[in-house]
Amino acid sequence: MNASTSDAAESGFVAALAALVGRGTLHGLAAAAQAVSDDPDAFGGWLETSFRDIDVARATAARSYWHPNGFAKLVLYTSAEPEFKIRMHVWPESGLSRRGETNPHSHRWEFASTLITGQGILLPEYREVVEGGEQFTRYRYGTNPADPALLVDDGAVRLAKVRSSRLSRGGLYTCGTEVVHTAEPVGEQLTATLVVQGRHRTSTTAVFRSPGETGEQPNRPLPVTDLLRLVKAVVTEVRGCSSRR
Numbered sequence: 479m480n481a482s483t484s485d486a487a488e489s490g491f492v493a494a495l496a497a498l499v500g501r502g503t504l505h506g507l508a509a510a511a512q513a514v515s516d517d518p519d520a521f522g523g524w525l526e527t528s529f530r531d532i533d534v535a536r537a538t539a540a541r542s543y544w545h546p547n548g549f550a551k552l553v554l555y556t557s558a559e560p561e562f563k564i565r566m567h568v569w570p571e572s573g574l575s576r577r578g579e580t581n582p583h584s585h586r587w588e589f590a591s592t593l594i595t596g597q598g599i600l601l602p603e604y605r606e607v608v609e610g611g612e613q614f615t616r617y618r619y620g621t622n623p624a625d626p627a628l629l630v631d632d633g634a635v636r637l638a639k640v641r642s643s644r645l646s647r648g649g650l651y652t653c654g655t656e657v658v659h660t661a662e663p664v665g666e667q668l669t670a671t672l673v674v675q676g677r678h679r680t681s682t683t684a685v686f687r688s689p690g691e692t693g694e695q696p697n698r699p700l701p702v703t704d705l706l707r708l709v710k711a712v713v714t715e716v717r718g719c720s721s722r723r
Contacts, residue, residue, distance in 0.1 A: 491524040492555060495674065499562045502676045504588045507562065508652050510674045511590035515648055518594060521672060522716035529709050539705040544698040547580060550708055552700070565673040566594070568708045569663045582637055582658050582686040586620060588676045590652045593645050595715040596669025601651060602642040603659045611638030614686040621682050627697060629685055637686060645671070655679050658686070670712045
């Protein structure tokens with residue numbers, strides 16, 4: 479879905495978020511994410527309406543994927559002006575042992591996120607240190623335009639945890655390009671976050687992996703059937719939360 483493919487996306491929900499994003503500062507991204515947190519029913523309604531259109535679903539699935547750690551990254555909407563994306567990260571209800579983004583990493587863009595459903599997300603943050611901490615291999619992500627997911631070895635470093643937070647419903651998490659963190663859902667139930675992503679600020683970013691781990695981390699395509707199943711599950715959960723309020 480982009481700014482020209484859905485009349486529903488052009489009005490109401492998305493238009494309100496675009497107005498809040500404004501010039502794409504972290505403050506604007508946070509305001510948009512907070513609006514979703516304040517009114518999750520509007521988000522659920524937008525999801526349900528948008529994905530009745532199979533062409534929208536196919537286009538969205540084509541630019542989304544399954545992360546190797548077992549969750550889906552859905553790019554729901556893109557806007558050129560103001561430049562931002564609406565994403566949803568979904569961890570299906572399952573017994574998978576690797577459910578979170580277990581490799582510390584940074585981002586090429588700023589973002590703000592809020593929890594749509596689930597018990598919470600743990601978000602420890604790290605910094606590089608000379609002594610102490612744990613040893614990792616640092617990789618650069620985004621160095622090869624022909625293969626953006628390629629990780630290029632950038633040497634051995636040590637990371638120390640500097641803080642940890644928990645994102646719960648009603649809460650807000652903001653992240654700049656300088657932040658190195660991981661994300662792990664609490665519990666095994668369906669968990670979904672809404673992410674309002676800003677413009678790219680850097681061309682590459684860092685991913686840290688434990689010594690001995692391969693640098694390869696292939697993503698898997700997201701079939702449209704998986705997309706629709708995940709969207710339906712999130713909408714059902716949002717409705718359930720609304721009826722319990």
